[in-house]
Amino acid sequence: ADSGELLIFTGYRVQHDDSRGPAKGGIRYHQEVNLDEVRSLASLMTWKTAVVDIPFGGAKGGITCDPTTMSQGEIERMTRKFVQKIHEFIGPDKDIPAPDVNTNAQIMAWMMDEYSKFHGFCPAVVTGKPVQLHGSLGREEATGRGTAIIAEEFLKSQGKSIRGTTF
Numbered sequence: 001a002d003s004g005e006l007l008i009f010t011g012y013r014v015q016h017d018d019s020r021g022p023a024k025g026g027i028r029y030h031q032e033v034n035l036d037e038v039r040s041l042a043s044l045m046t047w048k049t050a051v052v053d054i055p056f057g058g059a060k061g062g063i064t065c066d067p068t069t070m071s072q073g074e075i076e077r078m079t080r081k082f083v084q085k086i087h088e089f090i091g092p093d094k095d096i097p098a099p100d101v102n103t104n105a106q107i108m109a110w111m112m113d114e115y116s117k118f119h120g121f122c123p124a125v126v127t128g129k130p131v132q133l134h135g136s137l138g139r140e141e142a143t144g145r146g147t148a149i150i151a152e153e154f155l156k157s158q159g160k161s162i163r164g165t166t167f
Helices: 035-051 072-086 105-119 139-157
Strands: 010-017 023-030 057-064 095-099
Touching: 010 023, 010 035, 010 072, 010 095, 023 035, 023 105, 035 057, 057 072, 057 095, 072 105, 095 105
Parallel strands: 023 057, 023 095
Antiparallel strands: 010 057
């Protein structure tokens, strides 16, 4: 902690399946993260990638913590220590972490930077990092945009209008 107190956190990374390609899935920081939740979400990621036919398997991870009570420095140190513990199990050909609950582009940048200390510069190790660090344009808006497209398509199928336009 910033106070000098030693804090201990429990972190998880579950790789459910990699038969279709490298595992892929989010990292969440939340006080209720536990192994059963992470296992379950990793299996859902396997199905999610298979249903949309992309060449990834499923994974998920997280740290049991309450980031709302932590400083940026504490979150950074925790993130970097987590990567130090899992760096051998992740990578562009093994498992690609992504942001999830209470994680963001900054956390993904720290993860990429820490991983790179062990394996050399490697932006492909995580998704969701800032555009300046080889992140993807539009990633922040992607989920909302997808939701809007689905809603619009549903309304079209019902003969309803959206924004004053009848479909």
